[in-house]
Amino acid sequence: MPRQFFAMLRVELLKVFSRFSGWATLLMAIFVPLVTLGFLHLINGSATTSTVQGHTSMGLNSFDLVSAMKWCMRSRNVLLLPLLLTLATALSVSGERSERTLRELLVRPVPRWSVLAAKQLALWALSATSIVVSLATTLAVGYWLFGGPAMDQSVADPDESLNRAILGFLLCFVSDVALIGLATALATFVSSVGGVVIALAFTLILDLFGYALLNLLAMVGNMSWAGTASHYTLVSLLTVWDHWMDEFNPVQFAEVFGFIALVWAIGIARFSRTDVP
């Protein structure tokens, strides 16, 4: 590691947090939980209808702090924040290459992998900050709107239920790191920012189709291998935070870290050989 690595990281943080994508990510980290909690508060106590095996039953929407947190987490991870993190990653790698500012970094006495590492760590910091901001907003506003945690069916202790929700929130970071890694690897192949975002969207859509197909084969065709294979799709890997809420699955975490290592290796190998205009 070059001795100036921390100085490099410091200036990459400056760039990541001062770009439009950086401060938009932080704004959305506040805005998304606020909108979600407001919506949940609005429908809290309203009637619901569900049909199970031909029997229709009536019920009431009922949210407490923990269930509201789960919804906030889902809304955070579904669209806006991943999109903004992808954009931040694309701007940091492809954007700098097409704007030619990357060239100015690579004429300095540092190995290429360290440039990519400094950029990655700065993006991880953006993700971590957005998660902490979202969590703080969710806890503060959620507590105000819904009160403290209620008794969970699967967890007897309300505090433990809350702890799991907080942990699940923090584990969004793992999904974000995987997403940033994937976007970085794509950015070493695609030279435009828009191209990276589109390529990632296509990759995820294709993956989603694959996931659905594999599950269909597992259910209809009774093919067990398809069920196993579906665990290795991006959709399954990137929703590691969701599964934590139900039960701890170390295998899935190992798979996510394996995926992160793989995209890292591809990204660095490609970045080391890329011609920079």
Add this chain to the structure above:
Amino acid sequence: MRLVTSDVPALAVNGLSRFYGKRAAVRKLDLRVQPGDLYGFLGPNGAGKTTAIRAILGLIARSKGTVEIFGERDMVRQRAEVGAMVETPAFNDWLSGRANLTIAAAYAGRGSAADIDEALDRVGLRDRAKEKVRGYSLGMRQRLGIARALLGRPKLLVLDEPTNGLDPRGMREVRELLTELVRRDGLTVFVSSHLLSEVEAMCTRVGILDRGELRAEGTVQELVQRLGGSTDLEVGVSDRPAALTVLSKLEGVTVEGDGEAGRMLLKLKGLEPAVVNRALVLAGVEVSSLVPRAGTLEELFLSVTSSEPGVA
């Protein structure tokens, strides 16, 4: 391993080639830039100058060949001694000029706040350093690019067309700055340009690249003598037809046409101007003026770069 001796060239390029498919953008380039040189790297547009510089700096892969900077072969370590500006400098436009230099200093691993101030002073941008770069003119960006290249006190400065976008005053300032860096600070400067007058005015040595190949290398005087071998002479005479008759009998003289102020323009090959003068006077032709004109870098450049590849 770094060898620090006075004999070690500041920049040694050995057989550098870069191919795009089968097309050679740079072919078997050999260069030697000695410490203290202000080396002009000349070539017409598309000659391969920028490709060569990018390959030297490791921005693009080298198909063949090696580069040594002060004897250092390791690509990362050799860049510790180099400050570079390739083509039009690029900046993070939403940040200030100073912030952009701070980024460069962080990656260079050296360059304190005082060094940044000094670099800004040198290019006359200290007063505007807090402004965002997006508000800078092309000339200011060019000067900021030079300031960035100077950060960390490099021993070798590699500049690609550093006066692009500058007005005549700015071009002159850059020329003076580079000359001062070489004379006062002992830097070695490798500067590419297609502006012959600029290179002629400041460079101690030049290399001329055409179609990816180095066609000539040396001092301007050496090259003009070696490649041209002829001298232009303007002669003012009282009787032009008589003068033409005399000159037609002299070997090594070609009448090229009209010079300035009604003088005849002659090209001499292996003949001194005094011989021409004596012949005219002895034949009774009155000579009112005799103005020798040395070969120029422009003539050399045109003669070298107009030839087919591999001929020169």
